[in-house]
Amino acid sequence: MSIAERRERQRAERYELILAAARDLAEAEGWDAVTTRRLAALIDYSQPVLYSHFKGKADIMAAVATRGFEDLATRLTAANVTGAPDVLRNVCAAYLDFARARPVVYEAMFVLPTQIKFASEETPPALRAAFAALVAALGPDRQGSEFLAEVLWSALHGLVVLAQSGRIPARGAEDRLNILVQKFRSDDGDPADRARPGAGPASRSDTERAS
Amino acid sequence: MSIAERRERQRAERYELILAAARDLAEAEGWDAVTTRRLAALIDYSQPVLYSHFKGKADIMAAVATRGFEDLATRLTAANVTGAPDVLRNVCAAYLDFARARPVVYEAMFVLPTQIKFASEETPPALRAAFAALVAALGPDRQGSEFLAEVLWSALHGLVVLAQSGRIPARGAEDRLNILVQKFRSDDGDPADRARPGAGPASRSDTERAS
DNA sequence: CAGATAATCTAGCAACGCTAGTATTTCGCG
DNA sequence: CGCGAAATACTAGCGTTGCTAGATTATCTG
Incomplete structure (x- = not known):
């Protein structure tokens, strides 16, 4: 079960990463500049992973x-x-x-x-x-x-x-x-x-x- | 000069038409629904005429x-x-x-x-x-x-x-x-x-x- | 009536949110 | 160790957005 736990933890970390990236980008350039593509690039993942954490x-x-x-x-x-x-x-x-x-x-x-x-x-x-x-x-x-x-x-x-x-x-x-x-x-x-x-x-x- | 005047008047009318269409559409469905394409369709003109009246x-x-x-x-x-x-x-x-x-x-x-x-x-x-x-x-x-x-x-x-x-x-x-x-x-x-x-x-x- | 000018449209660009389908990695199990 | 299954992430693309360049049509002038 430790493997699943690690996966869960990594998922949670990535969740935080997305939130931090969104907040930072918004603080720097406003919410309009927060696009799914830019967010994905900031966390070094492709766009669709965002949708595995959030509905949109x-x-x-x-x-x-x-x-x-x-x-x-x-x-x-x-x-x-x-x-x-x-x-x-x-x-x-x-x-x-x-x-x-x-x-x-x-x-x-x-x-x-x-x-x-x-x-x-x-x-x-x-x-x-x-x-x-x-x-x-x-x-x-x-x-x-x-x-x-x-x-x-x-x-x-x-x-x-x-x-x-x-x-x-x-x-x-x-x-x-x-x-x-x-x-x-x-x-x-x-x-x-x-x-x-x-x-x-x-x-x-x-x-x-x-x- | 009368021709130019008529043209100017018609332009002003169309200006009002755009404004009224924008306000009505926004009142019906919110500002997000006010797109340049829908506005153009409402006034029976093509999109670019909007940009001859407004910057955007x-x-x-x-x-x-x-x-x-x-x-x-x-x-x-x-x-x-x-x-x-x-x-x-x-x-x-x-x-x-x-x-x-x-x-x-x-x-x-x-x-x-x-x-x-x-x-x-x-x-x-x-x-x-x-x-x-x-x-x-x-x-x-x-x-x-x-x-x-x-x-x-x-x-x-x-x-x-x-x-x-x-x-x-x-x-x-x-x-x-x-x-x-x-x-x-x-x-x-x-x-x-x-x-x-x-x-x-x-x-x-x-x-x-x-x- | 012909040429110039002004008005308008068609077509297209880049970027958007979002998703289907494919490739890849990882896991469970013999 | 090896192999199918399942989770995972990616590529590619759809429809829509604001906006614009270039072609086209209508209008006015000489």
């Missing part, structure tokens, strides 16, 4: 994205030390740092079309953990904190993608982060504590249709 | 996006009636309504790679106008209101793209809008205004527009 190019990108979820979750939970001052800011900064450090991985995770399920039972655990860190950073649980976290996430995501595509200037990222954190801080600039408007968002459900 | 497929999409900027600017300025209660909410709702009504145009404007310049001298006037409406909705000018508007825009954009790609559920869009508006409302107003964020002009904004 989209599957390779999804695998890169899954690794990214783990990386992001690690960073966010590390930044989310309960009791520390300004937890919210630390978590938000960690999110933006990740996007800056691994832009193409971020793209695979959150921008490009994907078959990965979000907000469902099949959602990868790492992704759930990352989102949970975001929820926790917003303070103690109250009704509608799920929605609140989604809005915060949207803002962070918007900052990332608009900056990455050059639609908002790279200058001022720090200032924007400060504004965002201030707006979402539970004790400052937020009238929710005094007025408790609508007791959270659940009161009026959406009336628009889905499709 | 990306240029066609940029033209669709430019039209979208005008549409969006019209909607945002219309929603931005100074003095009306809850201007901020109306403008945000108008933004989200536009994204829901014309998802593929929105994609061409703000998601897909583009050579359109943002925040520069070459920025299309309509785009500047749309952003100005956003700035105005945030209240009286003060220092850093440019950054503030960019953060708001990021949040709106994040809500749009994460919903469009299925990364946040379609359910609850109204609640998220309420949260966002509440967070960005200027703090120097009457606290009574914030008592019921779902009330008032909210009902108009989520009526689905024609598709």
